[in-house]
Amino acid sequence: MDLRKMYYFNATVKYRSFSRAAKALHISQPSLSNAIKALEQEMDTPLIERTTKQFQLTEMGQQFWERSKGLVAQFEVMQTELKELAKGEQLEIRLGVIESANYWLSQVITDYQKLYPSNQLTLIDTLYNQTVRQALLGLHVHGVITNQHIVDEEIQSELLYNEPYVVLIKKDHPFAQKEQLTLKDFTQEPLIIGMPEFETxxxxxxxxxxxxVTPHISYKIERFEMIKVLVEEGLGIAILPQNYVTQHLSDSLLTRPVHSAYLNRNVYLSTMKGRTFSKSILVLFELIKKRH
Structure with missing residues (x-):
C-alpha cells in the first residue's frame, strides 16, 4: 500500500474537508481526490461517504483511519528524526517553557551555546495540559519544562526539582513584619492570581x-510579569513560584515564605517516549537536568 495515499487520507480526515486538506498538503484538490479514490480501489471499499453534505467516514473508513493514524504518526516521527540527524549540529531546538523557569534556563542556554554555537534555540510558552501533550506528540517541540505531571503512555516526565510558592508584597506591607504567614492571613488581603485554568x-x-480558607481574589492575570506590576502599584499581593520572584526583583518588593504543606510544586522535563534525539539535543537535556 502506498504510504503517500495513507498520509493524504489521514490529512483529509484531520481537516474533514478535501479542499482544506489539499491546501495543507500543498497539492491540488483533484490530485487529492484521485489519490483517495485510488486508495479506495486498493481497499475495494469506499472510505468516505459521498452522499451527504457533511464530511463523514464509512464504517470501513473509520476502521482504516483508526489503524492507519498510528502508522502515519510513526512515519512523521521517523522523517523528522532523520532530517534532524542529517543536519548534524545545526539544528533549531524547540523547547516549551513555563514562565518561572526563564531565569535559570537562561544560564543553561549560556553554557549550551558555548558547546553548540551553531544550534538555534526557540522557546515557546506552554500553559495548558493539552497544549503540552499536543506540542510533544505533534513534534512542535523537542521537550517541555512544565509543572504539569503528565501521565500518558506516549510521554515521559522526569522530575527536575520541587519549589515552594512565596508571597510577593511591597516592602511597606504589614506582612513584611510577620515572621511567619499562613493561608488564613490572606482572607482580607486583595489577592492577584493567574488565570484559573493555568496549573499554577x-x-x-x-x-x-x-x-x-476562602481567599479574596481581586485580579486574575495571564502573565506573571503583569502580576508583579500590579503588586508594585499597591493593588494587592500575589503568591508566585519561588524561582520566578527570587531574581531581578524590584527594590520596592520583597517575598515572604508561606507556611502551608500544600503550597509547593514539582517541575518536570517532559519528552515524547521513543523519540530519537541527536547528541546536541541530549546534551541540552542533560544540562537542564544537572542544573537542579
Whole structure:
C-alpha cells in the first residue's frame, strides 16, 4: 500500500474537508481526490461517504483511519528524526517553557551555546495540559519544562526539582513584619492570581481549599510579569513560584515564605517516549537536568 495515499487520507480526515486538506498538503484538490479514490480501489471499499453534505467516514473508513493514524504518526516521527540527524549540529531546538523557569534556563542556554554555537534555540510558552501533550506528540517541540505531571503512555516526565510558592508584597506591607504567614492571613488581603485554568493558579486555589480558607481574589492575570506590576502599584499581593520572584526583583518588593504543606510544586522535563534525539539535543537535556 502506498504510504503517500495513507498520509493524504489521514490529512483529509484531520481537516474533514478535501479542499482544506489539499491546501495543507500543498497539492491540488483533484490530485487529492484521485489519490483517495485510488486508495479506495486498493481497499475495494469506499472510505468516505459521498452522499451527504457533511464530511463523514464509512464504517470501513473509520476502521482504516483508526489503524492507519498510528502508522502515519510513526512515519512523521521517523522523517523528522532523520532530517534532524542529517543536519548534524545545526539544528533549531524547540523547547516549551513555563514562565518561572526563564531565569535559570537562561544560564543553561549560556553554557549550551558555548558547546553548540551553531544550534538555534526557540522557546515557546506552554500553559495548558493539552497544549503540552499536543506540542510533544505533534513534534512542535523537542521537550517541555512544565509543572504539569503528565501521565500518558506516549510521554515521559522526569522530575527536575520541587519549589515552594512565596508571597510577593511591597516592602511597606504589614506582612513584611510577620515572621511567619499562613493561608488564613490572606482572607482580607486583595489577592492577584493567574488565570484559573493555568496549573499554577489551580494549585494555589487548591491549597486554599485544602486548608478550608476562602481567599479574596481581586485580579486574575495571564502573565506573571503583569502580576508583579500590579503588586508594585499597591493593588494587592500575589503568591508566585519561588524561582520566578527570587531574581531581578524590584527594590520596592520583597517575598515572604508561606507556611502551608500544600503550597509547593514539582517541575518536570517532559519528552515524547521513543523519540530519537541527536547528541546536541541530549546534551541540552542533560544540562537542564544537572542544573537542579
Amino acid at each position: 493558579s489551580a494549585q494555589i486555589l487548591k491549597a486554599f481549599e485544602q486548608e478550608n
